[in-house]
Amino acid sequence: MTWREYHDATKHSVESLRGARNGLDWANMPDPFRHYEGVPVLDLPAGPPCPDTPALDVLRGVAGSTPAREGGEFLSQLLFYSAAISAVKRVSFGGQTYALRVNPSSGNLHPTEFHFRTRGLKDWTDGLYHYRPSSHMAEQRARGDFTAEPLEFVLTSIAWREAWKYRSRAYRYCLLDMGHAWQALALAARAMGCEAVATGSFPDHDVAQSCRLPEDEWPLLLVSICGNAIPRDAAETVWYGGEANRLSDEIVPYPLIDGIHEATCLRAVMPSSSARPFGEVARTRRSAVDYQGGSLTMSREQLATILDAATRPLAADFAAEPFVQLCLYVHRVAGLEPGLYRHGRESGELELVQAGDQRTAAAGLSLGQDMAGNACVAFSMIADLERATRAHGDRGYRYAHFEAGAIGHRLYLAAEALGLRGTGIGAFYDDAVHRYLNLTPEQGQVVYHFALGHPAPDNRLI
Ligand SMILES: Cc1cc2nc3c(=O)[nH]c(=O)nc-3n(C[C@H](O)[C@H](O)[C@H](O)COP(=O)(O)O)c2cc1C
Structure with a gap:
C-alpha cells in the first residue's frame, strides 16, 4: 500500500461518517x-x-x-x-x-x-x-x-x-x-x-x-x-585548579573599556513575556474542551509569540526542511482583522487570504466541534505530503505528521505559558478543508487542526 492510498481511504467526509459503524466496544477497550x-x-x-x-x-x-x-x-x-x-x-x-x-x-x-x-x-x-x-x-x-x-x-x-x-x-x-x-x-x-x-x-x-x-x-x-547535565559514571570533567599569573603589579581601570565590553556581551537568556517555569507549564498543560466565545480576545503579541515558539527548527534527521504550513482562522485577536490567514514559515508573517468571520467555517470543518469557532484562533496544518515523500519515500508520510504533532505540542505549551489554552483536533473533513482553502493535493493536504484561546471551565478536572 502507498501512503496516498492510506491517506485517501481514511479521509473524513459527511458520507464516510454517515456510513460508519457507530458505538464503541467497551468490553474490549x-x-x-x-x-x-x-x-x-x-x-x-x-x-x-x-x-x-x-x-x-x-x-x-x-x-x-x-x-x-x-x-x-x-x-x-x-x-x-x-x-x-x-x-x-x-x-x-x-x-x-x-x-x-x-x-x-x-x-x-x-x-x-x-x-x-x-x-x-x-x-x-x-x-x-x-x-x-x-x-x-x-x-x-x-x-x-x-x-x-x-x-x-x-x-x-x-x-x-x-x-x-x-x-x-x-x-x-x-x-x-x-x-x-x-x-x-x-x-x-x-x-x-x-x-x-x-x-x-x-x-x-x-x-x-x-x-x-x-x-x-x-x-x-x-x-x-x-549533554553534560546527564550524570555519568565515567568521563567526568576534572578541573586541575590552575591559577592565572598576574601580568603586572598594578592594573589601571578603564571604565570605558569595561563598559563597551559589557555592552557587547551576549546573554543566553532572551526577553520573555512570561516567567512561568517550564516544569509548571508542562504539568499543568491541558486540552480545553471548549472556549469562552463572546468578546474575549487574545493580543496580537501573544499570537506572534506563540507562532514563533511553535515554528522553530526541530532537531531531527528528517527536519532539515519543514513540510508543514499553518493556515489560521482568526476570530478574536486584538489588532488583527478576523479572517483567514496564511503563516509564512520563513518570514513569520501573516498574510490575509480572505477577510471576514471564520467561526462557522472553522467549527464546521472541524467536524462540527464548536470549540474551533469559540477559540480566539483555529488552525489547519497543511503538509506538503508530495514533497515529504519525494524527499524520504513513503517514510516521509510519517515525518510530516511528526512535524505537525511537534508544532501542536509547542502551540500547547506556548499558549499555556501565556495563560491561554490549546486543543489538538484530529477530526476534520479533509477534502472540505482543501476546498475551503483552495488547495490542490499537490499544494498540500490537511493533517491536523488546532484551537487556541481562553478555555471554558472544565468541571470534570479534579
Ligand atoms: C492528535 C490529537 C488529536 C486530538 N483531537 C481532538 C479532537 O478532535 N477533539 C477534541 O476535543 N480533543 C482532541 N484532542 C485532545 C485530546 O482529547 C486530549 O489531549 C486528551 O483528552 C488528553 O487530555 P489533555 O490534553 O488535557 O492531557 C486531540 C489531541 C491530540 C494529541
Missing part, C-alpha cells in the same frame, strides 16, 4: 497502560524538582539545568515532566475517574510508549527499560550494552489503542501523538540542560527485535538525549 510483567520494577525518586527556566525561553532554545546527581534522579525528572500522569478527570456520568498525562493524546488513548536504553548513567545499571507511567517507575527489561549513547529513547506506538475508537484513521493519530511525545521529551530535556536529537530513519524490524517488542508495538522514533 484496550488497557491504557502497557506493563511488561515479570521484570524488576525500579523506583524513580518521587517529587523531582521543577525545571524552573521560563517555558517560553525553553521553547525559544534556552537550556535550563538540573540538580540531579544520579541516573535515577535524572530519569525521574525527565519523565515526570514529559510523560507522567499529571491530572485526573471525572467521567461525564458516574463516579469513575481517569488519568491525564503530561503529553496529550487523541481521545486520551495514549498509543505512545516510552522505552529507553542507558549507558554509563551514574548509579544506574546499563540496559533497556520501559517507563511505567501508572506508578512513575522503570521496568528493567534487560541489562547490558544496548546503546552507544548515555541515554536513548525508543518511542513506540500501539495502533490498536487508537484503532479501537478511530478505526483505520488511527494511524494518523498515532503519528501526531508521536510528534507531541517527541517534543514533550525534547523540551523537558532542554529545560534540564540537555539536547534531544530525533531519528526517524532506522530499520524498523531490527529496532523492534533489539527491544524484543511485542507484535502490537512498533518503534516510530528514536530520541537521543545528550
Whole structure:
C-alpha cells in the first residue's frame, strides 16, 4: 500500500461518517497502560524538582539545568515532566475517574510508549527499560550494552489503542501523538540542560527485535538525549585548579573599556513575556474542551509569540526542511482583522487570504466541534505530503505528521505559558478543508487542526 492510498481511504467526509459503524466496544477497550510483567520494577525518586527556566525561553532554545546527581534522579525528572500522569478527570456520568498525562493524546488513548536504553548513567545499571507511567517507575527489561549513547529513547506506538475508537484513521493519530511525545521529551530535556536529537530513519524490524517488542508495538522514533547535565559514571570533567599569573603589579581601570565590553556581551537568556517555569507549564498543560466565545480576545503579541515558539527548527534527521504550513482562522485577536490567514514559515508573517468571520467555517470543518469557532484562533496544518515523500519515500508520510504533532505540542505549551489554552483536533473533513482553502493535493493536504484561546471551565478536572 502507498501512503496516498492510506491517506485517501481514511479521509473524513459527511458520507464516510454517515456510513460508519457507530458505538464503541467497551468490553474490549484496550488497557491504557502497557506493563511488561515479570521484570524488576525500579523506583524513580518521587517529587523531582521543577525545571524552573521560563517555558517560553525553553521553547525559544534556552537550556535550563538540573540538580540531579544520579541516573535515577535524572530519569525521574525527565519523565515526570514529559510523560507522567499529571491530572485526573471525572467521567461525564458516574463516579469513575481517569488519568491525564503530561503529553496529550487523541481521545486520551495514549498509543505512545516510552522505552529507553542507558549507558554509563551514574548509579544506574546499563540496559533497556520501559517507563511505567501508572506508578512513575522503570521496568528493567534487560541489562547490558544496548546503546552507544548515555541515554536513548525508543518511542513506540500501539495502533490498536487508537484503532479501537478511530478505526483505520488511527494511524494518523498515532503519528501526531508521536510528534507531541517527541517534543514533550525534547523540551523537558532542554529545560534540564540537555539536547534531544530525533531519528526517524532506522530499520524498523531490527529496532523492534533489539527491544524484543511485542507484535502490537512498533518503534516510530528514536530520541537521543545528550549533554553534560546527564550524570555519568565515567568521563567526568576534572578541573586541575590552575591559577592565572598576574601580568603586572598594578592594573589601571578603564571604565570605558569595561563598559563597551559589557555592552557587547551576549546573554543566553532572551526577553520573555512570561516567567512561568517550564516544569509548571508542562504539568499543568491541558486540552480545553471548549472556549469562552463572546468578546474575549487574545493580543496580537501573544499570537506572534506563540507562532514563533511553535515554528522553530526541530532537531531531527528528517527536519532539515519543514513540510508543514499553518493556515489560521482568526476570530478574536486584538489588532488583527478576523479572517483567514496564511503563516509564512520563513518570514513569520501573516498574510490575509480572505477577510471576514471564520467561526462557522472553522467549527464546521472541524467536524462540527464548536470549540474551533469559540477559540480566539483555529488552525489547519497543511503538509506538503508530495514533497515529504519525494524527499524520504513513503517514510516521509510519517515525518510530516511528526512535524505537525511537534508544532501542536509547542502551540500547547506556548499558549499555556501565556495563560491561554490549546486543543489538538484530529477530526476534520479533509477534502472540505482543501476546498475551503483552495488547495490542490499537490499544494498540500490537511493533517491536523488546532484551537487556541481562553478555555471554558472544565468541571470534570479534579
Ligand atoms: C492528535 C490529537 C488529536 C486530538 N483531537 C481532538 C479532537 O478532535 N477533539 C477534541 O476535543 N480533543 C482532541 N484532542 C485532545 C485530546 O482529547 C486530549 O489531549 C486528551 O483528552 C488528553 O487530555 P489533555 O490534553 O488535557 O492531557 C486531540 C489531541 C491530540 C494529541
